[in-house]
Amino acid sequence: MMTREDNDFLCRVEPGTPMNAAFKRYWLVAGLSRDFPQANSDPRRSTMLGEDYVLFRDSNDKIGCLRELCCHRGASLCLGRIEEGGLRCIFHGWKFDVDGTIIDMPNATDDRFKQRYRQPAFPVVERGGLIFVYLGPREEQPPFPNWRWLDFAPEQYFIAPVIYNTNYIQAIDGGADSSHLTTLHQDALTRQHPVTDNNAFRRIMADAAPRFDTYATEFGQFSAAFRTITRPDGSTYETCKTSVFAAPSTVITNGAYPDQGTFAFFTPIDSYRTIGYLGNYDSAWTTPEEPLAAMRFMSLDPETLDRLGFSPETCDSPGRASRDNNWYQDREGMRNGRFTGMPPFIPEDIIVAESMGAIYDRTQENLIPADQVVVRIRRILMDMARDVQEGRKPIGLRSPVDYSNVYVGEGAVEKGQSWQKITLPEEFVQRERLEA
DSSP: OOOHHHHHHHHOOSTTSHHHHHHTTSEEEEEEGGGSOSTTOOOEEEEETTEEEEEEEOTTSOEEEEESBOTTTOOBGGGOEEETTEEEOTTTOOEEOTTOOEEEOTTOOOTHHHHHOOOOBOOEEEETTEEEEEOSOGGGOOOOOOOGGGGSOGGGEEEEEEEESSOHHHHHHHHHOGGGHHHHTHHHHHSOOGGGOSHHHHHHHTOSSOEEEEEEOSSEEEEEEEEEEEOTTSOEEEEEEEEEEETTTEEEEOOSSTTEEEEEEEEESSSSOEEEEEEEEETTOOSTHHHHHHHHHTTOSHHHHHHHTOSTTTTTOTTOOSGGGGGGOOHHHHHTTOSSSSOSSHHHHHHHHHHTOSSOOGGGOOOOGGGHHHHHHHHHHHHHHHHHHTTOOOTTSSSOOOGGGOOOOEEEEOTTOOHHHHHSOHHHHSSOOBOO
16 A cells, blocks of 8 residues: 555656656657658747756757756747757847757857856657657766667557646556456457457457566566466466566557567656657558558547547647546447447546546555556656665666567466566576566
8 A cells, every 4th residue: 555655756756856856867758750850840848847848950950959948038949940050049049059059149249158158958869750858967868778669660660649637657557557458448459450350359358357477677677467368179378468667657568579569658747747659569560551550449540639639739628538528438339339438448548547636646546466567666666766866876777778678578378387488588587587
């Protein structure tokens, strides 16, 4: 059972909180490359951990991330002009490059002022259609996490940004919890669709009460969901499906082989709102229609997200699906065979998370063994924040991690077999198991 103090410690991410400092020690997703389609694209605001930043692409096609408010007199640089080599504040014309260096200062004739001041700027890496930013101390900057799908061809993955009007941990809980799939997502997993035309989803639906195990690692944990499957001859076996949690907020699930899976990068906007960069990747995809089919299956297509108000562009619209309108739940559809009365899959996750309130009071939970995966993720996060608070390196940053070898899998586990040797990357199975 979690205390109120622990729940507050876990959930609060505003400046000055331990979790804010901890998140800033990692690379976070701040935006999408497609929002800056060409050199000199318009600047855009990115709010992370309760603080505002501005992203822009300069004339050299480089992405920059600066503190939003100008270091001169505080005007928003999101109002600024993108000009040759940088971003110009419209208040007094100070112009900054992607590193925060002042390259023009029209209202000062003494060039020494250009060297004296600097706009706070942050390291950026652009990979796989995502813009990653490091917000922490420069001397603590970690290596970039080289997830294996970040170099896939464009037709082998898709990314959809979604807004949760909840704390980040509620988004993670839903993404990492395999035991809800058979119930909450049954409308999706049982309908006829090209994506569900495989045995993996049938195995999920075959057992609503999976058992779990976790395997702690240097970056977070692998978790395994075991389901009992009955063969045509009446005999049974267990199937093991793994998922990954990587500190501070990455979840990977639903892969049958190393180059296939579902990913979620969750970035806290503040303590009450989260943006999830969700998507699927599959090296077997060869045409744009395949990721599009997966996107529609998960209800991550722009039309559905815009209609519900779950996209960044519509999340503040008056008609957003919310508690006030009961998230537009279709009770008539439920009476006619649909289980949730909601658009299937990801919108169901968002709605359930939001139904708990912006910050759920975990002192009211009544936990069972099926909840061990999310409980251990919470422990990882709290230990991560305490480590940073006490001057120690947090999980994932103590030793090099090759994230290209971190993936999920599925396999049959016969009696006496080790699920780790069947479904986990060999690199991690060979190492001594960490205490979960």
